[in-house]
Amino acid sequence: MLRALFIVYAVASSALLDDATAADAETRAEHIVQLCAEHHRDAVGAAYPDAYHIRHLPSLRGLVVEATQAEVAALKSHEGVCNVARSHEVTHRPDAGRRLDVDALRRNNEWWGKSHNQGKPWNLDRVNGKLDGNDAFEVSSKGTNVFVLDTGLDTLHQEFEGDREVENVGSYSNFHPGGVWEDKEEWDLTSENRAWLKDNNDSDGHGTHCASTAAGKNYGIAPLANVYGMKVLPGGSEGVIVRALDRVYDLVKRKKVKGPTVVSMSLGGKCRDQDGNEGPGTKYCAFETHYARAIRDLRDIGVLTAIAAGNNGEDACEMAPGASRDAVTVGATNINDRITFFSDYGNCVDVMAPGENVAGAASSRE
Template identity: 30%
Template sequence: MKWQLISTSFILLSLPATLAKPAVNRGNFRVKPRWHKSDATTAPSKRSAPDSQTYGTLKADDDPFNTYIITMKDNEKRPWMEIFDEMGFNATEKKDNIYSAHANSKSGYQNHIRSFETDFGEKIEAFGYNMRAFTMNLRESEADGLSGLEEIGIIEKDSIARPAVIEEDEYEVHNMTVGKFEKRQQQGQTIYTQRTAPWSLQRISSKNRVVTRGRRATDMSYYYTYDSMAGYGVDIYVMDTGTNVEHTDFAGRAKREFNAFQGDDGRDARGHGTHTAGTVGSIHYGVAKNANVLAMKVINNAGVGPSSAIVQAFDHAIRRHNQRRRDPNFRGSVISMSLSGKGTAESLKNIMRTATQAGIHVSIAAGNTKEDACGVWPGRYSREIPIITVGASDINDKRAGFSNFGPCVNIHAPGVAIMSTYNKGPTSTTSMQGTSMACPAVSGIIADEMLRNPRLRFNPFGMKRHLIAMSAGVAIVGANDGRGLANNGFYGTA
């Protein structure tokens, strides 16, 4: 069953008052014709003949349960109880404040997540400040019936995303390398060169290919050139598995901002989110060394994240971004997402569009399945909205063998043997590979460019064109699309 945007041309049939709402019995599924009669419930095979009151009795195997995300149309402003009542769900709101830990206590986001329970025991989670949506377990036929309601904009299965990293049996954990930084003045700027950097940072600050001279790719003996103000005043939302905010290399700039999972303490149990956050903005491993790193836990401890969790996180980021614009020291917002999922996620596409319209920049991992990136979300939407989909390259400037490709890829960045922060303690580090590692490098460059090019701070479309133009000096071997290698504006030889 394929879910798409609901056509606005659908016309509800005029029905008798006695059939105004569906009657639901989970043991023997019955739907009165308040909802439209669909192909899913009228197919002759495996279904009993309809009677005057129902469209048929469906067996569980024929009519499976799934979690759905239902997004309302923009003009639907009625109270949730009124909406649920019209849909035929006799729901009661649960006011035990179970979502008080969803977000930073100062954000107030929990005020926009409300929990309901129907009289047949199904839970409904309604949310949204910049949009309105809810999630619920439904049979396929029920979801198909709901799609006919004129107040619903999108109804789709709650898709699953996973970190865009090449999983290994065990990551070798190291302690942090304390670095050497040299300062110099250049045309009114204070420029630093870090002499104990990972190869990935050297590569994005030079036009020349990295020459190892006997060094390993994981050695911290490469050079990185950057502006001393890199990322200052910029908020980077890292949507991932959480972040080890106690890691000393964040120097207090990392904070837990959002957690999509009830009963979870928001900590990073997998290490992936801490690694990507380190590439974004840690002192020794990061691109934008002054940025505010805001952890948004949208992937659970099992390594999966529902698209509804990501939509909620976007909604929170948009609200906070709009509040932050009143701060004279605020320089802008970036959302960094090193994750991908199969199929489509139309609700996520809509909220990403809202985010870019609000002036938030979005950087996306292309995925690691060696296929067309246009077949996975969220990167597939880079041709429709001004988000940046990032492929991975190796130390020889070749497209990484695992990296997705195709016209939805906009740019490449280092993604093989990348050293960064980890979750095994306050000084732990490790090496990972994947488009997950390439994406945060671009996120950090965006934050850098907000300081150098203020006109682009709230212009995602202009920033995307700018970054692609900056990448044109180096072509990644084996990449047919998005061939340019990300650069932070420094082109000299280290």
């Protein structure tokens, strides 16, 4: 039935489209299809055998599909579909705050001085109080879990040593055209062309650096925390994150991961409405995007989501997922406790924290 609707819609529309518009209409883009009820899943999914099924996030249960404009129109008219929204592509933030590799820093006295205070990483020294050369924390991070949604994770880096779990639990595989989300449980780790995914799937370095500032043994806020990498930016650039958030919800809900859990995301993009248009308004960006709803679902089971406000020097309320009101959105300060020139700002920023000249780990595949 769906395929018939697609054909009828395409034929009726073709006479009204010029060549450029017609080509655009046939371009497939990722969409979130929200089902009105679970019993509609098979009927809607039959037309998309390669769809990813969102089965865990309560407010987004449905499918992630690659669809043309004609197919989207047909889906919206289906009795079993309550909503169809274009996926928001996100990128990791430009490194305006300078991403500094600890190994390279030791060979560069200038940058070592800018990233350290009295021999200690200045960001850790400042977070635990005043800049006094003491970067120790009174509260232990043992048993805490940090999911880092980014470009991947170099689990073999010395910053992640210790008696804790550090592993990659999900990835977009570059071995499949278009990118296919793969959970760790489905990986064939005996296969030579996939074995590296287990230990280091970060060819960009951004994810490894962010993970080390969160949970590195020398450069992290929570040096004893378990770290789980989720590669949502397959080429080190653009990606989408709903699949990963669905996976986190499932792992926590089934108690595969126990203890206080944080999702860390230093990524984002312009907030868009369900048709992909920019500027839908602050309320929509804060509560109604699929990112905002997924983050609210995670909050309801006790998972904290921390998101970088952004490095664009713009209003954070215009960004997604940073505008989500159920997340903790973090702006950037420098060593003088002033907002950096690049940090996003505004009412959607919940807290300011060190974000300039911050040292951390670099991936061996970078």
